[in-house]
Structures are given as structure tokens and as C-alpha cells.
Amino acid sequence: MPRIGLFIPCYIDQFYPDVGLATLEVLERYGCEVEFPEAQTCCGQPMANTGCVDAAVPLAERMIEIFAPYEYVVAPSGSCVAMVREHYSDMLPLSNALQEFQAKTFELCEFLTDVLKIEHVEGQFPYKVGLHQSCHGLRELRLARSSETVGEEFNKARQLLEQMKGITFADLNRKDECCGFGGTFAVQEEAVSCMMGLDRLADHYESGTEVLTAGDMSCLMHLDGLNRRQPKPVAVMHIAQILAGRQPEGSVRVNATEGGIA
Amino acid sequence: MAGHATLAKDFVANDERAHWHDKALWFVRHKRDNISHSLPEWETLRETASQVKLHTITHLAKYLEEFEANAKKLGVHVHWASNAAEHNEIVLRILQQHNVKRVVKSKSMLTEECHLNPHLEAAGMEVVDTDLGERIVQLQKEAPSHIVLPAIHIKKEEVGEVFHQFLDTEKGASDPGYLTEAARQHLRENFLAADAGITGVNFGIAATGGFVVCTNEGNADLGTALPNLHIACMGIEKLIPAPEHLSLFTRLLARSATGQPITTYTSHFHGPKPGGEMHIVLVDNGRSNILGSDEFRSSLSCIRCGACMNTCPVYRRSGGHSYQSTVPGPIGSILGPASDPAKHSSLPFACSLCGSCTDVCPVKIDLHHQLLTWRREIYVRGLLPLSKTFPMKVMSKVFQHPGLYAFGGGIARKALRVMPRWMIYNPLNSWGRKRELPEAPKESFRDLYKKRKRP
Ligand code: SF4
Numbered sequence: 001m002p003r004i005g006l007f008i009p010c011y012i013d014q015f016y017p018d019v020g021l022a023t024l025e026v027l028e029r030y031g032c033e034v035e036f037p038e039a040q041t042c043c044g045q046p047m048a049n050t051g052c053v054d055a056a057v058p059l060a061e062r063m064i065e066i067f068a069p070y071e072y073v074v075a076p077s078g079s080c081v082a083m084v085r086e087h088y089s090d091m092l093p094l095s096n097a098l099q100e101f102q103a104k105t106f107e108l109c110e111f112l113t114d115v116l117k118i119e120h121v122e123g124q125f126p127y128k129v130g131l132h133q134s135c136h137g138l139r140e141l142r143l144a145r146s147s148e149t150v151g152e153e154f155n156k157a158r159q160l161l162e163q164m165k166g167i168t169f170a171d172l173n174r175k176d177e178c179c180g181f182g183g184t185f186a187v188q189e190e191a192v193s194c195m196m197g198l199d200r201l202a203d204h205y206e207s208g209t210e211v212l213t214a215g216d217m218s219c220l221m222h223l224d225g226l227n228r229r230q231p232k233p234v235a236v237m238h239i240a241q242i243l244a245g246r247q248p249e250g251s252v253r254v255n256a257t258e259g260g261i262a
Numbered sequence: 263m264a265g266h267a268t269l270a271k272d273f274v275a276n277d278e279r280a281h282w283h284d285k286a287l288w289f290v291r292h293k294r295d296n297i298s299h300s301l302p303e304w305e306t307l308r309e310t311a312s313q314v315k316l317h318t319i320t321h322l323a324k325y326l327e328e329f330e331a332n333a334k335k336l337g338v339h340v341h342w343a344s345n346a347a348e349h350n351e352i353v354l355r356i357l358q359q360h361n362v363k364r365v366v367k368s369k370s371m372l373t374e375e376c377h378l379n380p381h382l383e384a385a386g387m388e389v390v391d392t393d394l395g396e397r398i399v400q401l402q403k404e405a406p407s408h409i410v411l412p413a414i415h416i417k418k419e420e421v422g423e424v425f426h427q428f429l430d431t432e433k434g435a436s437d438p439g440y441l442t443e444a445a446r447q448h449l450r451e452n453f454l455a456a457d458a459g460i461t462g463v464n465f466g467i468a469a470t471g472g473f474v475v476c477t478n479e480g481n482a483d484l485g486t487a488l489p490n491l492h493i494a495c496m497g498i499e500k501l502i503p504a505p506e507h508l509s510l511f512t513r514l515l516a517r518s519a520t521g522q523p524i525t526t527y528t529s530h531f532h533g534p535k536p537g538g539e540m541h542i543v544l545v546d547n548g549r550s551n552i553l554g555s556d557e558f559r560s561s562l563s564c565i566r567c568g569a570c571m572n573t574c575p576v577y578r579r580s581g582g583h584s585y586q587s588t589v590p591g592p593i594g595s596i597l598g599p600a601s602d603p604a605k606h607s608s609l610p611f612a613c614s615l616c617g618s619c620t621d622v623c624p625v626k627i628d629l630h631h632q633l634l635t636w637r638r639e640i641y642v643r644g645l646l647p648l649s650k651t652f653p654m655k656v657m658s659k660v661f662q663h664p665g666l667y668a669f670g671g672g673i674a675r676k677a678l679r680v681m682p683r684w685m686i687y688n689p690l691n692s693w694g695r696k697r698e699l700p701e702a703p704k705e706s707f708r709d710l711y712k713k714r715k716r717p
Contacts, residue, residue, distance in 0.1 A: 010661070013707040014671040015700040020707035021714075036711050041661040047654045049615065051637030051646060055658035062662065090635075139617035139630075147295060148573065148621035150304035174288070178575045182614030184650075187692050189612060191271040192579050194696040195280065196614070225697030 002115070004034045005070030007063075007105070009080045009217070010042040016217050022244035023076040023108055029244075030116050034074075039066045045083040049183045053091045060088050064101045072115065073105040076240045078137020078215045081107040086140045108240055109156045109215055110143055118160065123245040126166030130209030130234070131158055132200065132223065133176040134216035143215065147176050157215055157239055164242070170207035177203075181222035197226045204234065211235045211248045265608030270580035284578040286414060291572040293521025294622070301517075311510050312626035315563035318468075318501050319553060325468040325501045326544065332471025336533030339541045346376035349545045353378060353460070353493055354385055356541055360491050362387060362457040366449075368475065368482035369393040370462025371409050371566055372495050372545060375588045378460075389460075390452045392481035394445050401428045407582025409589055410519045410568035415581050449481070459485035463496035463542075464565070465511055469504040472532040473542070476515060476525040483529050490538040494531070498544050499553075499562040511565060514624035518567040548601045557635045561596045563625040570619035570629055576612055585609060592619035592629040599636050607645045610636035668708060675702035 004027055008020045020036075027034045043063055044056035063084065067073045075081050084105045092098050112118045133155075137143040144155035161167055180186070180196025187193075201223060204212055212227070214220050217238050224236040235248035274280050298304045318325055330340045343349035349372075357365065365382065367373065367389055379389045379400075391400045395412035399405065401424050406412030413421070418436045425431040431444045461482045465474040473494060475482040486492040502508060516522040534540035552558050571577045571591030582590040587598035587606055595613065598606035610633045619629040640646055660667050678686060679702050687694040705713075 008707050010667070010671075014675060015702065017703055017705060017707040017710050021710060024711075036708070038708055038711075039664050041664055041667045042657075044658075044661075047658055049634065049637070050650060050654050051610075051639075051641035052651055052654040052658075053638050053641070055654045059658060059661050087634075135614070135616035135618075139621055146618070146621050148618060150299050150301070178614050178616035178618065180575065180614055182616070185611070185614045189267045189270060189576070189614075190692045190695060191267070191274040192576050192612075193614070195274050195277075195579050196575050197697075199281075199284070221700050222697065225693070225699065228698040229696065 001031055001033050003071045004032045005067045005073045006034050006036040007040065007043075007067065007073050007075035007080065008036065009075060009077045011221065012076065012217050015221070016238065018246075019076055019217055019238040019240055022238065022240040022246060023074070025244045026108070026112070026240055027074060029122075030112070030118060032116075035070070037066050037070075043080045043083050045080060046183055048083065048087060048091060057091055060084075060092055064097050067101060067105075068097065071104065072111065073101070074108055074111045075105070076108045076215070076238060077217065078107045078134050078141050078143060079218060081105055082136040082140035107137055107141055107143065107215060109137075109160055110141065112243075113156045113159055119163070121160055121163035121243060123243075124165035124167075125161070125211075125242055125247070127210040127235075127248060128168045128170050128208050129161060129242070130170040130172065130204040130207065130212045131155075131161070132179060132204075132212060132214035132219055133157075134214050134219045135176075135178050137215045138176055144176075160243060161213075161239070170204060170209040172207050173203050174200075179219045179223050181219050183218075186222055193222070194226060197222055201227055201230065205230075205232070209234055211237055211242070213237050213239050213242055215239050266580065266584050266586075266612035267608065269584035269586070270576070270612065273581045273584055274579060280579055280581075282417070283415060283581060287572045287578045290411070290520060291569070291622070294518055294569060294572065295521075297517045297521045297523065307510060307514055308624055308626050311514055311565075311624060312560075312563065314502060314507050314510065315565075315625050316560060318503055319499060319559065319562045322498065322501070322553060325503060326498060328468040329466055329471055329501055330544075332469065333533075333542055334471070336471050337540070338471065338533055339539070341541060341543045343543055343545045343547070345547050346545075349376045349495065349543055349547065350378050350381040352543050353495065354382060356491070356493060357382065357387060357458055358385070360458065360539075362491065364388045364390070364452070364456050365458050365460055366390050366392050366452055366456040366481075366485040366489070367460040368462065368477060368485050369396055369412070370460065370495055371406075371589060372462055372497050373460065374406060376495075376545070376547065378495070390449070390456070392449050392452065392479075392485050393477070394442065394449075394479060397445060397449065398424060401425075405583065405588070407590065408568060408571055409566050410571075415583070453484045453488055456485065456489045458491040458493065459489045460493045460495065461486060463494050463500050464515070465508060466496055466501045466542075467503075467505055467508065468501050470532065472505075472530055473500075474508065474512075475529045475531065476512065476527065477529070478520075478522075478526040480527045483527060486531070487535075490535075491541075492531070492534065492538065493541045493543065495543050495545065498546055498549050499564075515565055515567050518569040518622070518624040552597075552600050558596060558600060558632055560627050561593065561600070561629075561632060563627055564593050565625055567624055569622045569624065573618045573622045574613075575616060575618070576614065580612070585612070592633065593627070596629065596632045596636060599640065603640060603643060604645055607640050610634075610640060668706065671706055675704070675706070678702035679704075
């Protein structure tokens with residue numbers, strides 16, 4: 001039974017607790033022993049991506065220490081895992097502790113497909129799903145073949161979702177264009193960021209997406225923020241929630257313009 | 263100077279135009295996808311081209327000397343310019359020695375970078391850009407907004423207006439065939455009247471001293487076939503070792519740039535034509551500084567295909583002029599700060615770090631990682647405003663204390679729940695201008711996790 005340190009990104013902890021619970025449930029369902037070390041806060045990505053490395057370094061060092069006791073570290077976020085695996089080496093000196101931490105840290109979907117080698121996912125999800133390919137998962141962690149590169153197609157998130165009964169997928173016009181979140185970019189370049197997000201949403205609306213999902217809640221926070229101001233918003237769920245068997249009913253928003261409260 | 267975000271906001275404000283621009287460039291990206299996906303060896307080509315370029319730039323001194331020696335053997339005059347001013351002076355001097363009054367110039371981003379045209383015009387010469395797109399922006403008195411498609415930001419109706427004004431075409435004409443024909447006639451007169459032709463260089467071949475210029479309009483050939491004087495302006499990074507490496511790059515260049523198998527004209531120059539004179543001006547202008555930096559060296563591998571612009575979701579929606587840099591888009595956001603970090607400090611932040619540029623680049627430059635590295639450089643050099651660095655420092659302190667973080671998070675969520683909407687969505691909240699904030703739950707994940715363990 002693999003012993004897992006659950007890595008829950010700070011904004012999921014604070015704003016999307018159910019995504020954390022769903023991740024926990026999915027991992028336990030496949031026989032993992034999961035623990036959430038409560039000393040964790042944030043991996044340092046916002047600081048590092050703004051260039052403020054000195055503010056990010058102490059957070060990265062904490063992460064390595066906090067997760068040292070675990071065999072694996074799993075997070076429901078491609079972006080935070082990419083930070084650890086691809087960018088910690090840019091700001092920390094090379095050490096065994098760092099390399100071990102990087103080697104054992106996985107995004108949820110790739111952990112299920114590559115480490116646990118899950119082939120059957122229980123449950124049904126009779127909806128047309130619009131799968132948003134979050135960029136860091138796609139082009140840093142290579143969780144799927146990006147549309148720019150040439151070679152055999154694969155898609156780890158889809159591979160899991162496809163197992164669910166009744167599920168269909170929206171055929172998008174631009175299958176992996178960025179949603180425009182980009183961390184502080186979302187605020188600093190607000191105009192372009194929102195245009196990017198609205199364009200992605202339009203693609204999903206036109207393609208008949210009923211439930212918009214992704215491996216990163218940050219992209220979904222941005223997309224749903226825009227979505228909830230539209231006349232006919234679609235349901236938005238993190239992929240962990242779908243895999244855990246949640247259904248969209250509760251989150252389908254009826255009156256989007258008023259205060260955004262479901 | 264207004265940063266990228268300000269100019270981008272203006273561009274986005276014209277929603278119809280911003281979408282038109284986005285779609286025009288996405289179409290080019292799509293053509294590039296189709297043709298590259300038809301080559302199973304695509305990734306091998308990219309990897310090999312990347313290796314050849316890295317090899318060349320890490321042995322640049324040797325290849326430059328070899329190139330110079332071989333070019334001289336072909337009867338070419340070779341000049342060295344350490345910066346833009348020297349380049350402009352050298353070109354002007356050569357032209358003056360030949361009593362040149364009228365120059366035709368095919369596309370060269372290097373001469374744009376050095377601002378050659380105004381320099382020559384100030385000396386009383388007439389310079390005509392013969393690439394159709396470049397001619398359009400020249401008549402409009404604008405800078406190119408894209409390195410391969412200089413007039414991509416201009417609609418055909420607007421081209422009709424410009425041509426009506428300068429080339430006497432019919433008012434209101436917007437038919438591309440008609441306008442192109444008018445431009446062709448107009449340019450032909452200029453080709454015939456020119457005393458000298460200036461071209462850029464796509465690839466200089468060290469082993470032969472020859473060079474290659476790629477165009478779709480044949481304007482480099484016409485501009486150099488008629489006048490007796492040919493000046494080729496070339497960045498020192500444009501070298502490849504030997505002729506056998508060339509096909510690698512010509513295959514990648516046109517496919518990446520426009521989705522064509524090869525450019526319509528791939529013109530090889532090996533010394534002056536009989537009775538003519540040929541000069542090559544080799545320009546550094548900051549390139550050897552980049553060569554000296556481990557992080558940014560590979561940006562010198564760039565073959566200026568423009569693919570990173572076509573794919574960049576920010577470029578497509580903000581237009582080339584919002585970068586205020588000769589080369590816009592992802593590669594421009596690396597080269598711009600390299601030449602003047604303070605002036606171009608906003609460019610590395612004009613990026614959502616999606617990484618599409620890196621995946622599309624035919625020579626595999628890790629563009630989005632270099633943009634991230636530039637952000638750090640800008641911070642380290644003290645060019646980030648306090649309004650950006652201060653919150654990061656505070657957040658870092660909070661995150662180092664889990665108790666404080668959990669407490670602060672709880673208060674923030676509570677505030678979001680109880681504060682009236684007009685207070686949350688205030689004019690300073692730029693997140694909330696078009697977006698809802700997430701609904702703030704009563705309990706965080708860590709609260710729920712604790713309860714779950716001890717029911
Ligand atoms: S950086 Fe790469 S994609 Fe961009 S213009 Fe240069 S070669 Fe083309």
C-alpha cells in the first residue's frame with residue numbers, strides 16, 4: 001500500500017475544499033494510505049513566476065522537509081507539480097533531498113495511470129465533458145500530446161475519464177489553447193487574460209460542453225469566474241471530482257448574474 | 263513608456279478587430295500544424311536543427327572567420343559592425359561611394375533593428391522596401407507588427423486606402439488581386455530605377471562563404487539582379503557550418519512560418535555577379551552579450567520563422583505593436599530585454615507561461631523558460647515595481663507560518679462571504695471586472711480533513 005503525502009495547493013485548500021476531498025477519496029479507493037501533512041501551505045509558484053525567487057525559496061525548502069517522510073507526493077494540480085519537478089532546480093542547489101522530492105511528486109492523473117496503472121475507473125458520468133488541457137500539465141509534465149508536437153497521441157486525463165460509463169467528450173475547435181489564467185498574469189494583463197478565457201469558453205459552448213473539467217483548479221477558477229457571468233453557464237468540475245463519482249447537478253448554476261451564488 | 267499590458271488593453275478594446283487578428287494568425291498556425299504533422303520525422307528535424315545551431319553558435323568565432331575567408335575568396339567585401347550605428351554608417355558609406363540615390367531593400371529584420379531606413383533617408387537617399395507587407399507598413403509610416411507577416415495587423419480595406427493615396431488605385435478597392443497587381447507595377451518601377459539592392463540573410467554558409475535569402479515574392483532576386491551593387495546585412499548568428507545543413511533549415515523554416523513546404527524563392531548568392539559588387543555587413547549589436555549568457559544563449563538559434571508569434575495566445579490578441587520592440591512575441595520578449603532591460607521590462611510578463619511557443623519552435627528554443635528567467639533577472643536588477651514585489655514578500659512570510667496562513671485564509675473567506683457585493687467588486691479589483699471570485703466556503707480543506715479524521 002503506497003504511502004502518500006497529499007499535496008493540496010493553497011487555493012484549493014482555501015476555496016475548493018471538495019477538490020481536496022475528492023482527491024483523497026480517489027487515492028484511498030485505489031488502496032493508497034493517504035495523509036495530509038498540515039504544515040504545508042504553498043509551493044511558492046506565485047512568487048517564483050513573478051521573478052521573486054528569494055520569496056519562493058523558503059517555501060520550496062519547507063515543501064521538501066514536510067514531504068520527506070512519504071513514499072509519494074500527489075497533488076490535484078499539474079501546475080504546482082510542474083513547479084516542483086521542473087522549476088525547483090532553478091532556485092535550489094542540487095541535493096539528494098531535492099531530487100528525491102522531485103522524483104516522487106506526481107500529478108493525480110499521471111499517478112493513477114503511470115504509478116498505480118489504473119485501467120478501470122468505476123462509476124458513471126453521463127455528460128458531454130469539455131476537457132481543458134491545462135498548459136503546465138500538458139507542456140511541462142507531458143500529460144498529453146500537445147497539438148504543436150508530432151508523434152503518437154496520448155492523454156492521461158482522458159484515458160481515465162473514458163473508463164466512466166456514459167461519458168462523451170466535446171470536440172473542441174482549438175484543443176489545447178491556453179485559458180489565460182497564468183497566475184499574476186490574470187490580473188496584470190487582465191484584458192488579454194479575460195479575452196483568452198472567453199474565447200476558450202465560446203469554444204466549449206459551441207462544442208456542446210455540459211461539464212467543463214481540467215486537471216488544474218486555477219484554470220477552472222478563472223474560466224468559471226467568466227462562465228458565471230455568461231447567460232448560460234456550464235457546470236465546472238475538477239477532474240478529481242468526476243473520478244470520485246461526484247455528479248454535476250449541485251454545481252449547475254441557474255442564476256449566474258446575481259452575485260454568482262449558486 | 264507604457265508597458266505591454268496598457269497597449270494590449272487598447273488592442274483588446276476593439277473586440278472585433280482583436281478577434282480578426284487572432285483568427286488570421288491562428289489560421290497560419292493551423293497550416294503549420296497540418297504540414298508539420300504530415301512529416302513523421304518532424305521532431306527529429308527539430309532536434310537536429312537545434313543541435314546544429316547550438317554547435318554553430320558555441321563555435322561562432324571559428325565559423326565567422328571561415329565564412330569571412332571563404333566569402334572574400336568569392337570576391338565579396340566583408341565588413342564587421344559591432345552595433346547598429348556602425349552598421350548604418352558602413353552601409354551609408356558604401357552607398358555614397360557609389361553615388362547611390364535610390365535603394366531597393368528586401369525584407370531584413372536586422373535593418374529594422376538598426377533603423378537603417380531613417381539613417382539613409384537623412385542622407386538624402388530614397389529607400390523602398392520591396393516586400394509587399396513591408397511596403398504597406400512603410401507607406402503607412404509604421405513599423406512591421408510581425409517578422410514574417412509585417413502587415414498582418416492591417417485589413418485589406420485599409421491597404422486599399424493606403425494604395426489609393428500613394429499608388430493611385432481606385433478608391434474603396436479591397437480586392438487582394440487588384441491591389442497586389444498595383445503594388446507589383448509600382449515596385450517594378452522602383453526595381454528598374456534602383457542604384458543598389460539591400461537584402462537580409464537567412465543563412466550564411468561558413469564552408470562556402472555563400473548565403474541564402476528566402477522570400478515568397480522573388481523581390482530579393484529582382485532587387486539584386488538589376489542594380490550592380492548588392493549589400494547583404496547579416497546578424498552574426500545567421501551561420502550554419504556547411505551546405506549539407508541547409509536543407510534541414512529550409513524545410514523547417516517555410517513549414518513553421520507559413521505552412522508551405524518551402525519558400526517560393528530560395529536564392530543562393532555566391533559572390534558578385536559579373537561586373538557587380540557585393541558586400542556583406544556582419545553585425546553584432548548585442549548578440550555576443552547573449553552568447554555569453556548560459557540562460558539565454560540558445561535564443562541566438564532563432565531562424566526568425568515567426569511561428570512563436572502565430573501560436574502565442576497573447577500576441578494574437580494584443581498585436582505586434584503592443585511589444586514596442588523590433589521583434590515582437592515570445593522571442594522578441596527575450597531579445598528586447600537583452601538589448602535594454604529597463605525599456606522592455608514588461609515583456610517577459612506579457613505571457614501566461616503556456617509553453618506553446620517552445621513546442622512550436624523549429625529549433626527548440628525553450629522560450630517560455632527563458633521568459634521566466636527574464637522575470638527573475640528583472641526582479642534581481644530592481645526593475646520590478648514595489649507594488650509587485652511587496653505582496654510576494656508578505657505572502658511568502660505568511661506561507662512560512664501554517665497557523666497564520668490558516669487563520670488569514672479563514673478571515674479572508676469570511677470577509678468574502680459577509681462583505682456586500684459592491685465592496686468586493688470595487689474598481690481596484692481587476693480580477694472581478696469580468697470574472698466572479700470563487701465562492702468562499704465556510705471551511706477549508708484542512709478544516710474538513712481534521713473533522714474527517716476525528717468524526
Ligand atoms: S524563436 Fe523559434 S519559433 Fe520564434 S521566430 Fe525564432 S525560430 Fe521561429
